[in-house]
Amino acid sequence: MRVLVVDDSPLVRNMVKKACLGSAFEVVGEARNGEEAVALYRELLPDIVTLDVTMPVKDGLSAAKEILAFDPHARILLLSAMGDEELLAEARTLGIMSSLQKPFTPQALLSALQDLSRG
Numbered sequence: 001m002r003v004l005v006v007d008d009s010p011l012v013r014n015m016v017k018k019a020c021l022g023s024a025f026e027v028v029g030e031a032r033n034g035e036e037a038v039a040l041y042r043e044l045l046p047d048i049v050t051l052d053v054t055m056p057v058k059d060g061l062s063a064a065k066e067i068l069a070f071d072p073h074a075r076i077l078l079l080s081a082m083g084d085e086e087l088l089a090e091a092r093t094l095g096i097m098s099s100l101q102k103p104f105t106p107q108a109l110l111s112a113l114q115d116l117s118r119g
């Protein structure tokens, strides 16, 4: 499964990359904000996107809307932070049911990716 990792924090991007090493999930691209995410999604057509909620330039929900408009079958795992509950509720109205709260363990991330890849 090809994964696009989107987060403005290099630490989080590295955590996701490390967790995916040796797994069925291969990180094929990285974006630092929603604008890069939408552009890279169109270019790479990944199987799964891990998407940060709060980012500069364009936030995760705006990016998710554009990605889903381009590909209604896009599989998106939202990586949220404390206090993102309202945004998560809004994401569910977009059909995004998968989310994981930071900080997460590599095991929790892989488990969430596996659930999403089966769904």
Ligand SMILES: [Mg+2]
Residues within 6 Å of the ligand: 007, 008, 009, 052, 053, 054, 055
């Ligand atoms: Mg962020």
